[in-house]
Amino acid sequence: MIALNLDHAAPGKATPLLGLGHVGGLVVFCALLHLSARYNYLLFHTLVETIRIVVLGSIFVLAWNARRWVSDGFLVIVGIASLGVAALEILHTLAFKGLNLFPGYDANLPTQLWIAFRYMEGIAFLFAVHRLRRPVQAHFLLTTTGIVTVLLATLIFSGNFPDCYIEGSGLTPFKIVSEFILIGIFSMCAGAIYLQRQHFAPSVARLLIASMLISALADFAFTSYAGVFDSANEVGHYLLFISSFLLYRAVLVAGLATPFDLLFRSLKQKETELESKVVERTSALRKSQALNRAVVENSPAVIYLTDLDCRYTLANAAFERLVGRPRREILGKTAFELFPQDVAFRLDRRNHNVIATNQPLLETEDVGTSQQGETRHFKSVHFPLQDEHGAVVGMGGIATDVTDSLIAEERYGAIIRSSMDAFMMVDEEARLLEVNDAACELSGYTREELLRLRVSDLDTAVDEPKLQAAMHNIARDGSSRIDSRWRRKDGELRDVELSVQCLVHGGVPRYYCFVRDISGRKAAAARIEYLAHHDLLTALPNKLLFQQQCHAALLNAEREGRNCALVYLDLDDFKAVNDTLGHAVGDALLCELAARVRTLIDEHGLACRVGGDEFLVLVGDAGNQQRLAAFAERTLALLAEPVQLDGTFQTCTVSLGIARFPNDGTDFDTLYRKADMAMSQAKTAGRNTFRFFDEAMHAQLVERRHLLSLLRGALERHELRLHYQPQIDLHTGEVIGAEALIRWQHPELGVVSPARFIPIAEESGLIVPIGNWVMREACRQAKAWQDAGLPRFVVAVNLSAVQFRLPDFCQTVADALTDSGLSPDCLELELTESLLINDADGVLETVRELKALGLQLSIDDFGTGYSSLAYLKRFDVDKLKIDQSFVRDMDRDADSAALVLAIVQMAHSLGLKTIAEGVEHEHLAAALRSLNCDEAQGYHFARPMPAGDFEGWLRNVVASPEDR
Incomplete structure (x- = not known):
C-alpha cells in the first residue's frame, strides 16, 4: 500500500506519526473539550462530531484521489466507507437533542443514526482488512456505499429502524446489544490488522490497532448512559475523539504529510546523488584515459601516429622494441630516420597514400627489426586522422606481429598431415x-x-x-x-x-x-570385462558376476512364484591333490569338476567358481526339500566319480551347504551366508555329504560372534582369571604342583566355560595374547608364592597348538621366566598328542629348545589320541597325563583299568612319570596307588581355586600335614 507502508521505504530518519508532542496536544485538546462540555454539552458534542466528520471526509478525499496508485483495497474501502459514515454522522450531529433541526423526533433519532454509522464503520474496516492486497472497484464501492447510506437513513427517518433510546427509560436492549456487537467488530478489526501487520508500516499498524481498540472502549461507554448529557456519554465521546485522532495520524498524516516529507528528502538525496555522479563520472573519465594509455602502452601491437609530414607524434612501447630506440629518439622523426631504406620507402608511400585518399589501408608486410636483423611479418592498418571539420591532420597505424601465428599455422599443417x-x-x-x-x-x-x-x-x-x-x-x-x-x-x-x-x-x-x-x-576392454567377471581357469562366472545374475534370477523367481536354492560346494581335501600331484593336476581336476557343475544347471540355474576349491550353484526351480535332497545326492555322486588325469584316476568328494529361497532368505548375501554355514556343518559331519541350513546353525554362529566380540577386550578389561588345582604325590600326599586353569568372569554373562571360549579364541587368533598372559601370570604367581614362604612346587600351563607353532614361542617362554624370576624347573608345559604328530620335525626342534631352557613337558589327555610309542621315544617329555575319562570309569570298567595300568607301565618303562586327572573319590586314589601311578589331581583333593584361596588352602595343608 503506497499510502500506509511508507515507513518501509523512508530514507533517512522518518518523522514519527505519534510523538510526545502529539500526545501532549491531544491531552490539551481533550482538556479544552472538557471545558466546552462544562460550558455547553451541545457545543462539546458538536465539536467532537465535527472533528470526526472532517477526519472522515479527509480520508475519503485522500483515498478517492489516490485510488489509481493504491496497490490494494484497504485504503480505498476505508476511504469510500468514510464518506457514508460521515454523511450519517452529520445527520446524527444535526439531530442531537438541543438543536431541534428535525421537529417531531426525540433523542432516539441521533442514537439510531449513531448505531447505523458505527455498524457501517466497523464492517467497512473488517471488510478492508479482508480485502488487503486485493484490488477493488472504487466506483462500485462508492455506489454501494451511497445506496447503503440512503437505505439506512430512509429506514431511520421512516421509523422502520429499531428503537435505540426511549425518553424516561434510557437505552433499549437493541442499542446495548448493538454496542457489544460493535465492541466485538472493532476488536476483531484490531486482531485482523495485527495478523496482517507485515503489510503495514509498523507505526501505522500500531496506530490503527490502538484506534480500533479505543473505538471498542467508546462503544462500551455508550452502553451505560441513561441520558444523552450524562458522564458516560461524555467519556464515550472523549474516547471517540482519541480514536479519530489516532486514525487521522495513521491514515492522513501517513498518506499526505509523510509522502511530502519523503519527497523533499528524496529531492535532497537526488541532489547529493547527482553531485556524487559528477564526481564519479569525472573519476571514470580519468580512469578511461588512464586505461586507454595503458592499453596503447601495453599492447603487443605496434601503435603510432604521425603528422602531415609523416613525422611520428606518438609511439608505444612495442614501436620502441621494433626500432630498438627509446621514445625520445623516435618522436619528431620520419621512417627514413628509423628503418632501412627499402622498408622506409614502403612505409612512406603507404602513409602518403592514406593521407591522399583519406581512406584506411590494410596491408601485410615484412619489416626487419633491429634485433639481430630478424625479419618479422606484420598485418597492419593505416588510417587517416581528421579534425572536427573532416580535414586530414595526420595518420596513424596499428601493426600486429603475426610471425608466430604463421609459424604455428605451418606447424599445425605439418602435424595434421603427419x-x-x-x-x-x-x-x-x-x-x-x-x-x-x-x-x-x-x-x-x-x-x-x-x-x-x-x-x-x-x-x-x-x-x-x-x-x-x-x-x-x-x-x-x-x-x-x-x-x-x-x-x-x-x-x-x-x-x-x-x-x-x-x-x-x-x-x-x-x-x-x-x-x-x-x-x-x-x-581389449571386452577381454578385460570378461576376465573381471569370469574365472580364468574354469571359464565359469566369478562371484561378482554370479551375484549380479543371482539378483536378477531371484527377482524373476519371486515374480513367477518359484522356489530356488543356493548350493555352496566345497571340495574335500583338495589341498592334498595339489600337494601330492602338483598344481597342474589340481587345475585339470578343477576344470573337469567345473564342467560337471555346468551339467547341474537347469533352465533357470546359475553356477560360478567362488575361488580355490569352492563353487556356487543356483538351483532355479528347486521345488520342495525332497527334490533338493535328490539334487544334492546326484551332485555328490556326479562329483565323486573318478577323473582320469595324467594316466591315473583321481577321486574328489564334495561337501554341500544348501540355503533355500525364500525360506532362508530373499537376497544373495543372506543366502550365501547361510549356505556357507550349512556347508561348514556338512564338513563337520564328516564331509562328502550335504546339509540344509536351519536356524540352529544361525543361533550358534550368532553366539560365537557375540562371544568373540566380548572376548576381544576381556584381557584389557581384566575379566580373565587364573584358578589353580593342586597336583598331589599319591604316595607321600605332598603337593608337588598346581595346574593353572583359565576362567572368564564376564560382568553380564557371569562365568563363561573355557569349553565355550577357548575354541573361539583359537580360531580368531586371540589365543596367542591370552596364552602369553596365562604364561606370564602363572610364572609371576608361582614366584610370588615362593617369595611368600610357601613350598616350592611346579606350576603346569596348558598350551594351544596355535601358540606353540609361533616362531617366537620359545622366546616368549624364556621372557616369562626371566621377567618373573621363576626357576625353569618350576614350570611345566602341557602339550596335546595332536600337536606332536603334526609337523613332527618342527615340533621336535621347539621341544628341544624348551628342554634346553630347563622346564618340564607333559602330554595332556594321553590315551585319547594316537598314543604312539614312536613319538614318546622321539620327544623328550617328562610326564603323561592320563585322561579323566579313563580314570573315572576304572572302578567300573575293567578295560579302563587295564588301559590306565598299561599307560603307567609304559611310562615307567620309558622313564616317564604319570599323573591322573579327574580323581573325585578316595577309592579311585587308592586304585591309582595300587597301579603305581605317581601323581593325581581332582575334586577329591581340591577344586580349582583363585590364587588367594589356593594360597590359604596350601598354608593350611602345610600347617596340618596329617590332613593330607
Whole structure:
C-alpha cells in the first residue's frame, strides 16, 4: 500500500506519526473539550462530531484521489466507507437533542443514526482488512456505499429502524446489544490488522490497532448512559475523539504529510546523488584515459601516429622494441630516420597514400627489426586522422606481429598431415572438406573419394536425423567426444573414437574431427570385462558376476512364484591333490569338476567358481526339500566319480551347504551366508555329504560372534582369571604342583566355560595374547608364592597348538621366566598328542629348545589320541597325563583299568612319570596307588581355586600335614 507502508521505504530518519508532542496536544485538546462540555454539552458534542466528520471526509478525499496508485483495497474501502459514515454522522450531529433541526423526533433519532454509522464503520474496516492486497472497484464501492447510506437513513427517518433510546427509560436492549456487537467488530478489526501487520508500516499498524481498540472502549461507554448529557456519554465521546485522532495520524498524516516529507528528502538525496555522479563520472573519465594509455602502452601491437609530414607524434612501447630506440629518439622523426631504406620507402608511400585518399589501408608486410636483423611479418592498418571539420591532420597505424601465428599455422599443417589419427574438416552439411593421409588409411578411400562423401556415408551408428542433432549439440557446446562405428570401403566395420571441435569462421561453423581407430582397444576392454567377471581357469562366472545374475534370477523367481536354492560346494581335501600331484593336476581336476557343475544347471540355474576349491550353484526351480535332497545326492555322486588325469584316476568328494529361497532368505548375501554355514556343518559331519541350513546353525554362529566380540577386550578389561588345582604325590600326599586353569568372569554373562571360549579364541587368533598372559601370570604367581614362604612346587600351563607353532614361542617362554624370576624347573608345559604328530620335525626342534631352557613337558589327555610309542621315544617329555575319562570309569570298567595300568607301565618303562586327572573319590586314589601311578589331581583333593584361596588352602595343608 503506497499510502500506509511508507515507513518501509523512508530514507533517512522518518518523522514519527505519534510523538510526545502529539500526545501532549491531544491531552490539551481533550482538556479544552472538557471545558466546552462544562460550558455547553451541545457545543462539546458538536465539536467532537465535527472533528470526526472532517477526519472522515479527509480520508475519503485522500483515498478517492489516490485510488489509481493504491496497490490494494484497504485504503480505498476505508476511504469510500468514510464518506457514508460521515454523511450519517452529520445527520446524527444535526439531530442531537438541543438543536431541534428535525421537529417531531426525540433523542432516539441521533442514537439510531449513531448505531447505523458505527455498524457501517466497523464492517467497512473488517471488510478492508479482508480485502488487503486485493484490488477493488472504487466506483462500485462508492455506489454501494451511497445506496447503503440512503437505505439506512430512509429506514431511520421512516421509523422502520429499531428503537435505540426511549425518553424516561434510557437505552433499549437493541442499542446495548448493538454496542457489544460493535465492541466485538472493532476488536476483531484490531486482531485482523495485527495478523496482517507485515503489510503495514509498523507505526501505522500500531496506530490503527490502538484506534480500533479505543473505538471498542467508546462503544462500551455508550452502553451505560441513561441520558444523552450524562458522564458516560461524555467519556464515550472523549474516547471517540482519541480514536479519530489516532486514525487521522495513521491514515492522513501517513498518506499526505509523510509522502511530502519523503519527497523533499528524496529531492535532497537526488541532489547529493547527482553531485556524487559528477564526481564519479569525472573519476571514470580519468580512469578511461588512464586505461586507454595503458592499453596503447601495453599492447603487443605496434601503435603510432604521425603528422602531415609523416613525422611520428606518438609511439608505444612495442614501436620502441621494433626500432630498438627509446621514445625520445623516435618522436619528431620520419621512417627514413628509423628503418632501412627499402622498408622506409614502403612505409612512406603507404602513409602518403592514406593521407591522399583519406581512406584506411590494410596491408601485410615484412619489416626487419633491429634485433639481430630478424625479419618479422606484420598485418597492419593505416588510417587517416581528421579534425572536427573532416580535414586530414595526420595518420596513424596499428601493426600486429603475426610471425608466430604463421609459424604455428605451418606447424599445425605439418602435424595434421603427419598425425596417426585421421583428421577431417566437415561443414555444417556434414560434407568432408579436408582430410589427411591417416583418414584415407582408416577408411580405405582415396582423398578424392573422401571429399565427395558425407559423414553419414562412413558412420553406421547414426542416421541423418541423429547426425544433424549431434552436430547441433556440438555447435552449441563447442566440442564433444563420441564413440561410433565406421564402415571402410571394403565393408569392414571399425570402432572409432571422434574428438570434435566446432569453430565458427565468418559466421560459418566448421567441425574439426580427429578420428582414432579403437577396435583393438574395444577388443581389449571386452577381454578385460570378461576376465573381471569370469574365472580364468574354469571359464565359469566369478562371484561378482554370479551375484549380479543371482539378483536378477531371484527377482524373476519371486515374480513367477518359484522356489530356488543356493548350493555352496566345497571340495574335500583338495589341498592334498595339489600337494601330492602338483598344481597342474589340481587345475585339470578343477576344470573337469567345473564342467560337471555346468551339467547341474537347469533352465533357470546359475553356477560360478567362488575361488580355490569352492563353487556356487543356483538351483532355479528347486521345488520342495525332497527334490533338493535328490539334487544334492546326484551332485555328490556326479562329483565323486573318478577323473582320469595324467594316466591315473583321481577321486574328489564334495561337501554341500544348501540355503533355500525364500525360506532362508530373499537376497544373495543372506543366502550365501547361510549356505556357507550349512556347508561348514556338512564338513563337520564328516564331509562328502550335504546339509540344509536351519536356524540352529544361525543361533550358534550368532553366539560365537557375540562371544568373540566380548572376548576381544576381556584381557584389557581384566575379566580373565587364573584358578589353580593342586597336583598331589599319591604316595607321600605332598603337593608337588598346581595346574593353572583359565576362567572368564564376564560382568553380564557371569562365568563363561573355557569349553565355550577357548575354541573361539583359537580360531580368531586371540589365543596367542591370552596364552602369553596365562604364561606370564602363572610364572609371576608361582614366584610370588615362593617369595611368600610357601613350598616350592611346579606350576603346569596348558598350551594351544596355535601358540606353540609361533616362531617366537620359545622366546616368549624364556621372557616369562626371566621377567618373573621363576626357576625353569618350576614350570611345566602341557602339550596335546595332536600337536606332536603334526609337523613332527618342527615340533621336535621347539621341544628341544624348551628342554634346553630347563622346564618340564607333559602330554595332556594321553590315551585319547594316537598314543604312539614312536613319538614318546622321539620327544623328550617328562610326564603323561592320563585322561579323566579313563580314570573315572576304572572302578567300573575293567578295560579302563587295564588301559590306565598299561599307560603307567609304559611310562615307567620309558622313564616317564604319570599323573591322573579327574580323581573325585578316595577309592579311585587308592586304585591309582595300587597301579603305581605317581601323581593325581581332582575334586577329591581340591577344586580349582583363585590364587588367594589356593594360597590359604596350601598354608593350611602345610600347617596340618596329617590332613593330607
